[in-house]
Amino acid sequence: MKNELKYRPSDQPTGGWGSVRSLVKHSTRQRAYASIPALLREHNKPKGYMCTSCAWAKPGEPHTAEFCENGAKATFWDLTPKRTTPDFFARHTVTELLAWQDFDLENEGRLTHPMRYDPASDKYIAVGWDEAFADIGARLKGYDPKRVVFYASGRASLETSFMYQLLARLYGNNNLPDSSNMCHETTSVGLAQSLGTPVGTVLLEDFEQTDCILSFGQNVGTNSPRLLHSLQLARERDVPIVVFNPLRERGWETFVNPQHPGQMLSNSPTQIATQYHQVRAGGDIAAMMGMAKTLLAMDDAARETGGARVLDEGFIAHHTTGFAEFEALVRRTAWPEIERESGLPRAALEAAGDTFARARSVIAIYGMGLTQHRLGLDNVQTLVNLLLMGGHIGRPGSGICPVRGHSNVQGQRTVGIAEKTALVPLDAMGERYGFTPPREDGLNTVEACEEVVAGRIQAFISLGGNFIRAIPDTTVMEASWRSMDLSVQIATKLNRSHLITAGTTYLLPTLVRSEIDEQATGPQIVTMEDSTTCIHASRGKHAPASANLLSEPRIVAELAKAALPPNPKVPWGAWADDYARVRDEIASLFPRDFHDFNARLDVPGGFPRDVAARRREWETDSGKAHFLLPQALSSSFDDGRDPNVLRLVTLRSNDQFNTTVYGYDDRLRGIHDSRMIIMMNRQDRERLGIPEHGDARLTTAVDDGVLRTLGGLRVIDYDLPAGTCAAYYPECNGLIPLWQYAEQSKTPAAKSVPVRAGPDRAPGSGG
Template identity: 75%
Template sequence: MTRRARYRPYEQPTGGWGSVKSLARHATRQRALSTAPGLLKDHNKPGGYACTSCAWAKPGEPHAAEFCENGAKATFWDRTARRTTPDFFAQHTVSELRGWSDFALEDAGRLTHPMRYDAGSDRYVVVSWEEAFADIGNRLKGYDPKRTVFYASGRASLETSYMYQLFARLYGHNNLPDSSNMCHETTSVALPQSIGTPVGTVLLEDFAKCDCILSFGQNVGTNAPRLLHSLQEVRERDAPIVVFNPLRERGWESFVNPQRPGQMLTNAPTELATQYHQLRAGGDIAAMLGMGKALLALDEEARAAGRARVLDEAFIAEHTQDFAALEAKLRAVSWAEIVEASGLPRAAIEAAATTFAKANAVIAIYGMGLTQHRHGVESVQMLVNLLLMRGQIGKPGAGICPVRGHSNVQGQRTVGIAEKVELVPLDRMAEQFGFTPPREDGMATVDACEAVVAGEVQAFIGLGGNFIRAIPERELMEAKWGGIDLSVQIATKLNRCHLFTGKTSYLLPTLVRSEIDEQAGGPQIVTVEDSTTCIHASRGVWAPAADTLLSEPAIVAGMAKATLPPNPKVPWDDWVADYGLVRDAIEATFPDQFSRFNQRLDIPGGFPRPVAARDRIWETDSGKANFLVPKALSASFDDGSDPTVLRLMTLRSNDQFNTTVYGYDDRLRGIHGSRMIVMMNRDDRIRFGIPEKGRVRMTTAVDDGIRRSMGGFEVIDYDVPAGTCAAYFPECNALIPLWHHAQESKTPAAKSVPIRVEAE
């Protein structure tokens, strides 16, 4: 029976008692109440473990409870009392399990034993670690390495990620797609072209020094709730926060801090956004061009009146190039074009520009609302253009701040998880480990999907994640996955990707970060990198879910030893016994990034990697920061000319992190009981003849010979701009064509999918 949604707008603040009640409910459901004291003592604390949820920065002086609602849910999810044992698999066929929901699959509990798929019984059956490694190694030896894919999700530690990428390159390929390809690859392409670095320039301490924040395409309440503490302090200094986002998200509106007893007692929230501009999905470039155009006008007024300039003329002259090209674009584009493409009135854009112009130190935050569009690279670069116009990069309290997702997704790229050879010091690795690395660029995520569809992938190894569920073109990918000869999934819980098997498939269960990782050298430490490039140590504190689990480094080493010829310069066993030796190897490969790595593990707040743009050193071809002119006003594939086409944004709920669904409540949006919903503008619903609370079918509005259509979505009248609608990820991934991705970065364009809706 299809679930019906219950909807009532949520009028309480973010955080507060709503968050506390949610945590109590989730801890009880997972029978993980005993975990609660450890959350206070160890979660994101010195000597404790780093959260496995988001990658937001951790302060040097942590709060009493240095975790957010989603971080605590992730820990309860990991620390559940439920187990998915061999008996579970004996009772359920894979075909049956395919009918379970994402929530139900993971809610079955922690995986406990290595398993191999048996096609005859359509079940996973238990296998020893030795048998699994031997068979995986023997099979890999028989494949063309360039037809294998080593995928990494964003949770694996720096140590595991380094070993994994080295395994791939010793084996003979650079096919290292990762979850960054699906979210912030756009950042990794856009920022180097603009300012010479693939990462943001802001440190956590900058939030205490800024006097204005701009935010584009980021839902802080769900995606990085610990950032709310800094935002609250910004507002208490009366600094403005200007938000551009199609949906009004409670996280940007008001916040009650659970760390403050007085505020909890009164439930009197801190109001956050001082301006909230609900632009059309994909309209960010136009809105930012409008802000730039308004800045030029304000600068002219200031000069005419003899006041201080609005533009930082000295910074532009000394540190940038090609401002004239951007200025010409800003003067040429009309306000009518800007208003049409952005969906915002001119006055709103000018108000944002005026606020920006008055500030001395501005941080610009953004998320996947900028990166996941056809012109996502240009969207990010236009935001950088605004900062460069006013000299707002490379000084205290100012800079660009991409908010990353998974807890080490940025760090994985830092230590070599990259398909582009230009990003990895292959010459140094060759000398360090005595081998000849492959020199051809490998497959990113979209490339890997295309290769699977074409039947060109012989083996797929997944270091965490839920690959098939997270990617576009899901139905076609599910149909083609059986053509892979070997599918290996390293995981903590069962998910949908595990139920689409290759000709030979393995499930290899692993520890979670909060569990004690006991090796021959004693309890081990791992490290992660946060969104601000700071490196943190993590020590597990709880007993493992089963004594049959191996750590991720041990699993990677086990596969590598079974596959590769012995190499005395690659001491896999020594590395597993002592992860400090892996960190020594990382330092040798990346000496400028990880100097004195082992000695700096416990610096409060982590130690930051060097980012040249923080010091106004521009590692671009020109040696300067580059103004880059966007080619389009709209970031979307949809050109806006067809009134029957809506732009679909895919979203996460409050009870979700990436593809992991903790439950069916999206409390902060007031939606409960179902994820098969679509949020629509009421006028659009009426225009399409859809009854109130009716059900609709969504069909992708492209003509490429493939029909992508999904039905059974209940319509909710929601505060969303006309022409835009929203529904949940990953349910709607089947509507996204594989070729619908950002130009240059190939990040799937999941924030403005052109669709048509019809009543069912």
């Protein structure tokens, strides 16, 4: 059933009373009132539990309410008293549930019992834990290890992630795709090539010292609202904040801090962005090149007049390579080309460059608006080039700051969830655990999907997540998924991936982070890594949703015991009894980052990993930071030659975190009661013959023999650059070809998808 859209452009600030009303609404909807006191007392607090939503940093001295609107929604979602029991599955067939919307599936509440799909009745039936583990283990023993995938979403703790990657390698493969492959793998590859580190260089305290903040392709209001506290403090110091983003997002415009009584009473917001540049989707490289061109021109003028240099010549000479080649490219790139590809006038880019040039220390923030393009690496590396021009790496108040999504997606990679063998200490692992680790690189997310489509994957183990809903080419993938022999889904709630069944499918329900994890040695602690590489401890405080739930480390241990031969050097049961022993293992294999792990659990603000680039030490082949050349000014698969092809940006709503949809309100954009929408530039809509308030159909503008189309999208005239449109993820994932991904990283190119738009010939069909 299609919900009736309500749209009224929002003029309300981020935060403020809107966030308070949202908190009340979602706590009421989930009947999770009892969790509200703990939000204030325990959420992201020392000796409390860490949020399961975003990975933004947690301060050493937390605010009274150290949570955001979306963090509260995630907590209510986790701690709801609603339950999805065996009785629920007895009442509904899988075929029936496939017709439900994402929100309705998860809104049924927490899974309470392990379940196995019964093809004869088309229903899930309850199964005992021992029976489930025995059957899964027996099946895994019969497969070719290279044809089994161990996927991990970004919420699992460091302890669980370490055990999971070891399970995969002892089993015989490095097939460890994770959600990072779908979002910031471009960062991991791009920053490593430029700076010698796969992670950002900024710590939370750098925001207190910076003179200028740039943001590219990141929506702070929806994706990392707690960052607004640091941005607000920066603005109170008169720090300029320069934003590049196709949509005007309320989070970058105005903010009322719910923890400032005076601001709440007056509803007088803080203006966040001092410049807001609506770059064309895929045009970020051109915008950065325009800024770089401005810096060179200003530096030329300074040298001619004997003024202070704009470029940090000493830093460039001592710490970098490749500047001469980058400078030559910038100088020969003409302004008309930059303006055309960026969609921005020269004056706007010169204003941004001038602001950058006047700053002593610059922080550059970015999100998936840079990483999810064909030339995503070029996006990231051109932004690094800008920072290197001014020496803004390894200086207090400066650096590169990728904003990660899931709460431990970065940490998983740190402890071994990686398909690339070069990222993992395999020799030490093999010696410690007495086995010969597989040396062949495993499958990343896109490659795993390609293998599923080719019919070469026998089993897929999923540590959390909603894999089939999150990946591109949804329709193609769903059809191929059913040919697999085994699907094992470790989960907290029902989602669509659980309904696309393999020959045998299991749902294994687990605890959430905020629940007490009681094992043989007592209540357990788990850990995670935030976007700034700081490690935090988390202690569950709430009673489990069901007595039948197992913790993720326990589930991984039992799977390992069932599928692998006994190994006295790998005491799975003892590890699951005492997670401190797992942390000792992590410290042994990753001593640089995790020495004295158990002793440092409660360092205020978390303890940071060692990032050499913060000290201006470059772990690259040359021993220096690299200026790297972008291949083109546009990062999109769209070549720009057909004016009827638009670039689709897929994005999240305010009532959403990744594939989890908490409701149908996108309050910050003024969109309510429907997700089947498309935001378009009014002139594009009129030119393409789509009536105002009418329905549109999108069709992917590729010719590869697969028709990818989605209709029933109500059109909203929105403030977007010409040639750019926007619609929701994951509804539009079926429009993204599996082969359209970022070069080298293989991150799906979901931020400038070439599409054709026209009036929907079957209004309300939903495609």
